Amino acid sequence: MIQLANVNKRFGTSSTAITAVDGVNLTIEEGKIYGIIGYSGAGKSTLIRLLNGLEQPTDGSVEVNGRKISSIGGKELRQARQKISMIFQHFNLLWSRTVKENITFPLEIAGVKKAERERKAAELIELVGLAGRENAYPSQLSGGQKQRVGIARALANDPEVLLCDEATSALDPETTDAILDLLTSINERLGLTIVLITHEMHVIRKICHEVAVMEAGRVVETGDVLQLFQSPKEQITKRFVSQVTEPEDAKKVMSLMRQDYPDGTLVKLAFVGERTEQPVLASLIREYPVDVSILQGNISQTRGGAYGTMILQITGEPEATANAIQYLHEQGVQTEVFEK
């Protein structure tokens, strides 16, 4: 379990200090994939570095699996770090070492014997799908392959926690998905806790169990991923959610539709979990004297279940329209009516 209590991190002297992390309280349970999302400058990079002591908090305490990272140093901290490994946006491999030598590097640091290092490296190369490339140098690998080396290197000392610092931000969408799948399977197979920071809601949606949203150094919202998709409270969370649920052109389509059918009511629906599989719309049309046209629809798969949004134009008598919207409410579908 990872626990942050009242953690502050300020950089610089008091007069010109920048508060990177501001009063953060966070609990991350063992075996979870925990996502921290925020725009650049939100303090998430600093936050994740507090977890392995690359940064020390100005005040507050950071505890990882019973070890108080914020108050240890020297040898004790170095040993703790062997169990809290990290992967990076730009991979940070040593160019002077081959794939295998990069993977054995943390084992050399831990003082593991050569035969055992070789055995472990071979096993990890197999695990991350790099068999046959063990003697290649990083410069001969693609971005996705480099990150696989990064992951294998991070797993070498059998860590309890894996920290991912924007691990997929430098990769193309397909490679991103492959790396995310690899992280998911590692989480399931080895049961290690993964903490990742990202600015892409796609990453959160695809692999995280829980999420924290950061803005200006503060954690403004936390919770189950599906929950957050269903009912984002903060403005910034809504913006992140709309990254994956609303293509940019939806708003344009809406204003165009409105020009064509000025008398309609535009409603945004959000379906969560099982709701997505029930024929809510079909029964709506059957039971109420209204016309319904679908302007835009979208379903996202999260780890906790499906989440969908749909934008409808409902035309009909005002009363019938109001009843229809009321019906949607009763069915447990979240609705949002766009004002004219």
Add this chain to the structure above:
Amino acid sequence: MIETYFPNVDWAKMWEATVETLYMTSVSTIFTFIIGLALGILLFLTGPGHIWANKLINLLTGSIVNIFRSIPFIILIILLIPFTKFLIGTIRGPEAAMPALIIGAAPFYARMVLIALQEIDKGVLEAARSMGAKTSTIIFKVLLPESMPALISGITVTAIALVGYTAMAGIIGAGGLGTLAFLDGFQRSREDVTLVSTILILIVVFILQFAGDFAVKKLDKR
């Protein structure tokens, strides 16, 4: 035939001088490499934001490096005469040239080491720290291998500069090709001796440059 073109060249003496030059250059290069590396690493690690960040030591080391790097070599030799006499017991011969050669070249190389280390990707250092590496591991397994091509090309440039320094030291009697060219060649107006000495110095320089470039090419896997 050689006699007609180079009537005054004593080949045995020429060979002896070449060996002296090679001896002075190689020994001083080895010491320069070690001392320069140590100074460069110290400068790097005591710099702001690094593991041993320390303003005072950084400033002190930086100043020493800058001062010795700025003194013209020919003046440095003269300034170091008492020191050389104390250390070696004489101020003549190849050994007597070495303190000045090393003290002149090591700070020069230390700067190059610093630049080489500053070019290492900061992320790689952070990764090593995140794995729990101690400082000695970071120095020997990250800093040195990751900057090796730049360290080698730096020592190549320094070794070539040292060949030049040995020739200068030759003027005050250090021996080697410099002494030969100056005393036997220039002062006695035997142009052929000066010419052959110069050609031999050039050959030494070319071989050094070639070996350095070759090593860099072999080492650089980027």
